[in-house]
Amino acid sequence: MIDFIEGIRFDMIWSYKEYFIRGLWITLSLTIIGYLGGVILGLFLGMGKLSKVKWIYYPSKLYVDFFRGTPLLVQLLLIHLAVIPTIFGSSLGPFTSGAIALVLNCAAYNAEIIRAGIQSIEKGQMEAARSLGMPHKEAMRHIILPQAFRRMIPPLGNEWIALLKDSSLVTVISATDLLFAGKVVAGAYSRFWEPYITIAILYLLLTWVFTRIIAYVEKRYSNSYIPSQRRGIFSRPSVGR
Amino acid sequence: MIKIQGLHKSFGDLQVLKGIDCEIKEKEVVCVIGPSGSGKSTFLRCINLLEDITEGSVFIDGVRVNDPHTDINEIRKEVGMVFQRFNLFPHMSVLDNITIAPKKIRKMHEVEAKDLAYQLLEKVGLRDKADAYPEQLSGGQMQRVAIARALAMRPKIMLFDEPTSALDPEMVKEVLDVMKQLAKEGMTMVVVTHEMGFAREMGDRVLFMDEGIIMEEGTPTEVFGQPKNERTQDFLSKVL
Ligand SMILES: Nc1ncnc2c1ncn2[C@@H]1O[C@H](COP(=O)(O)OP(=O)(O)OP(=O)(O)O)[C@@H](O)[C@H]1O
Numbered sequence: 213m214i215d216f217i218e219g220i221r222f223d224m225i226w227s228y229k230e231y232f233i234r235g236l237w238i239t240l241s242l243t244i245i246g247y248l249g250g251v252i253l254g255l256f257l258g259m260g261k262l263s264k265v266k267w268i269y270y271p272s273k274l275y276v277d278f279f280r281g282t283p284l285l286v287q288l289l290l291i292h293l294a295v296i297p298t299i300f301g302s303s304l305g306p307f308t309s310g311a312i313a314l315v316l317n318c319a320a321y322n323a324e325i326i327r328a329g330i331q332s333i334e335k336g337q338m339e340a341a342r343s344l345g346m347p348h349k350e351a352m353r354h355i356i357l358p359q360a361f362r363r364m365i366p367p368l369g370n371e372w373i374a375l376l377k378d379s380s381l382v383t384v385i386s387a388t389d390l391l392f393a394g395k396v397v398a399g400a401y402s403r404f405w406e407p408y409i410t411i412a413i414l415y416l417l418l419t420w421v422f423t424r425i426i427a428y429v430e431k432r433y434s435n436s437y438i439p440s441q442r443r444g445i446f447s448r449p450s451v452g453r
Numbered sequence: 454m455i456k457i458q459g460l461h462k463s464f465g466d467l468q469v470l471k472g473i474d475c476e477i478k479e480k481e482v483v484c485v486i487g488p489s490g491s492g493k494s495t496f497l498r499c500i501n502l503l504e505d506i507t508e509g510s511v512f513i514d515g516v517r518v519n520d521p522h523t524d525i526n527e528i529r530k531e532v533g534m535v536f537q538r539f540n541l542f543p544h545m546s547v548l549d550n551i552t553i554a555p556k557k558i559r560k561m562h563e564v565e566a567k568d569l570a571y572q573l574l575e576k577v578g579l580r581d582k583a584d585a586y587p588e589q590l591s592g593g594q595m596q597r598v599a600i601a602r603a604l605a606m607r608p609k610i611m612l613f614d615e616p617t618s619a620l621d622p623e624m625v626k627e628v629l630d631v632m633k634q635l636a637k638e639g640m641t642m643v644v645v646t647h648e649m650g651f652a653r654e655m656g657d658r659v660l661f662m663d664e665g666i667i668m669e670e671g672t673p674t675e676v677f678g679q680p681k682n683e684r685t686q687d688f689l690s691k692v693l
């Protein structure tokens with residue numbers, strides 16, 4: 213045991229620090245791109261799954277079922293090795309493939325969150341808006357979505373954290389993310405504790421920071437629609453009416 | 454102003470409206486009464502097509518509402534609706550609740566829309582609540598805001614679906630008073646209500662609905678004084 217602890221050499225992590233910094237950057241970029249793309253595409257898919265028009269509903273459902281029903285790892289390989297080379301004639305690089313796969317995958321999960329959020333808004337809200345002469349699209353935009361959005365914050369937050377961790381799968385197509393940095397060090401020294409513990413800690417740090425941010429956003433938008441009663445992170449709990 | 458011909462409405466196998474014919478003239482106040490489940494709400498909701506019509510026609514100002522070529526949003530601009538559960542938009546202030554439709558649908562300017570909103574709030578006695586949010590209001594206040602919101606589109610017709618049924622007794626009057634004022638100003642109104650006092654006092658005509666048809670209709674004096682139909686007599690003996 214003593215030997216084991218004395219044998220730990222974190223200096224080799226330090227000498228590869230550029231890899232880890234680059235890896236962090238790639239992991240964050242992939243997460244941000246995957247998430248933003250996933251939210252936008254997910255919004256359309258979620259609305260699609262609420263559509264009464266069959267040729268909008270069924271493709272949306274098929275899409276969501278496919279991307280939720282197959283492993284992300286399989287989707288990554290399929291996109292990187294099969295779909296993209298077939299369409300573009302050559303690889304567009306692992307980063308692009310990874311980003312595309314994450315967007316497509318994240319969109320399917322977000323679609324379900326968005327659909328559920330919209331459906332959770334009381335039917336009377338849409339009816340009131342329509343009875344005023346608002347077209348469906350306007351009613352969605354001004355009345356339903358702003359309310360549904362607050363209810364989507366907690367599950368959309370979970371999705372962010374999940375994506376951050378799942379993005380590590382891009383390592384298998386040799387995108388140089390955080391996990392990849394660990395693998396390089398592991399390969400160079402044939403040592404496994406130091407590199408993998410290091411990246412585990414880095415992932416933990418990232419998820420911790422984002423969990424705190426999400427908790428803040430949740431708090432900020434929960435409780436009340438009254439702006440003065442929305443709580444800032446440091447403000448005292450507001451007094452009731 | 455409103456003309457309804459052979460109106461049928463089914464939900465799947467359940468026939469709710471079984472042939473309704475009725476005409477409502479300009480400035481008329483028509484009260485619809487009847488037992489629970491008789492189809493009163495459904496009848497009202499067919500008028501502005503919140504429910505699609507299975508069979509028959511509804512005409513508003515001569516335009517067939519349930520014609521595929523009719524732009525229903527155009528019709529709805531002229532037909533305000535007040536719901537039992539208010540359905541105010543909880544994420545908007547009272548002022549925004551009232552101005553959103555005029556601004557987005559009538560393309561009214563901000564200043565003009567606000568002026569209108571303040572006028573209407575004055576009318577329903579809630580000028581000081583312009584900046585409040587729905588959750589800060591009592592039921593009666595919410596319903597008065599809902600009426601102001603509907604009026605902001607300057608409708609020709611107002612539909613009320615049991616506007617006081619969700620209210621505590623002490624708040625019923627403040628809402629009925631606003632409705633009475635509106636009736637006096639000559640608004641065309643169709644009011645589904647359990648407030649027989651209101652129907653008697655303000656109604657030009659009373660429709661008694663049961664089992665998806667209009668069983669009896671007439672002036673309040675006729676319907677409340679000498680009901681001809683057995684079902685009407687039975688119903689009135691229970692509620693009066
Ligand atoms: N969306 C719907 N789907 C299926 N059935 C419905 C729907 N809306 C109403 N119904 C049924 O239609 C019948 C009439 O309902 P409606 O709400 O019009 O009655 P009502 O006279 O307004 O009753 P109440 O006084 O309780 O409001 C009821 O049996 C109800 O269950």
Ligand SMILES: [Mg+2]
Nearest residue numbers: 493494495615
């Ligand atoms: Mg009803």
